[in-house]
Amino acid sequence: MIAVLNLAVEDVESQLASDPAAHVAVAVIAARSGTTEHHLRRMFASLAGMPLSEYVRRRRMAAAAAELVNAEDSLLTVAVRYGYGSTEAFGRAFRAVHGVSPGDVRRDGGPLRTQPRIRFHLTVEGSIPMDTRITTLPAIRLVGHATRVPLVHDGINPHIADHVASIEVQQTVRLKSLNDTEPSGVLGVSDDLDPDRTEGSECTFLHGVATTADPPEGLDVIEVPAGTWAVFRTEGPHPAALQEVWAATATTWFPSQPWRLRPGPEIVATLALDAEAATATCELWLPVEAG
Template structure:
């Protein structure tokens, strides 16, 4: 898997000055476009589109400093329709505009070419099972929140507090399916960088109709990889997400599939037991 992913990285370099076709990259990597984007983001720490943008601006920066071509020619070559658009993107990455960088020979940022290697760390195994599940519905309430990598997510904490304990108890009483209990579902995530927006839904799997003050989220038939963990809260749960994408997927034949991920958590003081459901395809 990593060898083919590196072949896709090499193809990005070949196509930087033209169009980078993500569907082609996915075929080279032997996976789906959706899984390639999720895998790349988890491994690299930035979205694939952002990596391509930063590589283009790195190449453009070298041409700006060389002084051989006009700034408009460089902007056009790297996909910008005007000097203004190029200058905004250039400044966002390098902290200085292209004209100033050329005149003052400023030090600029560089996005290195990424390659991926397998690193073996420790001997910890990851407990999981594969579950085939028909379509079902989740009843609860949803919102849009920013991504937080470490520590509590204030937006989620405030949202759940806003639902209130009585409503959460009524919600939990509706549950009659697997996974049981209150669930946190996340989907439609824009990226992996801190602050990226995603949909968050608090609810239960149920066959019952939603009360007037709640809504229904339909989840299609799917295959699920189910992971379990236990440890300090919330670090253990956040590390489980990271390890699934950076360790488990590269070591197995499954790929992540589109759809919501589901997390069930039991908190006891500073310790939590968690079960994470991720839709997959083989």
């Protein structure tokens, strides 16, 4: 996967060099690199600390800044060269990256926030083993109570906590009676996720269970086709231990395994919870396919 990401960066750089105004076709880059757009975006964002789209934007504006400092073309000429129809639109995009206007840079030479070219390297530590299994499930339904929430990377997501707290205990007991397949128990399901996993972007969160039966009326349903899953077991402080393993799947597990993410919901099954001690045993289910 590290080699694939570096090939993708080379493709981005080549496209920006040949035509800085052109749309960077991530799907084409992914196919040329031998992976999928979904997996490429998720791995890039996890390892680079920014979405691929943000990296492209910063690199484009870094090149534009160099032209403003070193060339004598008008601001409008530079704006058009980089895909903007007016100096105002170009100025907004430029300021969002550099914190100053194109005119300030042309006059003073800076300050600039230059985005260097990213190069990915794999550091193998292996000090913390990951408890993982691969399993294949038939088509299932995830049923329960769903809502839209913003993505939160660290700590408790208050929007999810409020949603779960609003569901009556009797409703959760009713849901448990419908569970007849893995993943077992009451689930936290994240679906319709932004491929870049941008913090604050919205996704669908469902508090529910997995079933193969037709659900009762009044419940939200996510249909999940048959497929393969990587299941990661976590134990410890909650939700910190779960979030650390979630991040480590991208930084440690996927780069060293012949699997890649495929589109689909990401599921957390809570097997045991000690609310007083704030600890839990969980299973993180990620949809995968052979890489």
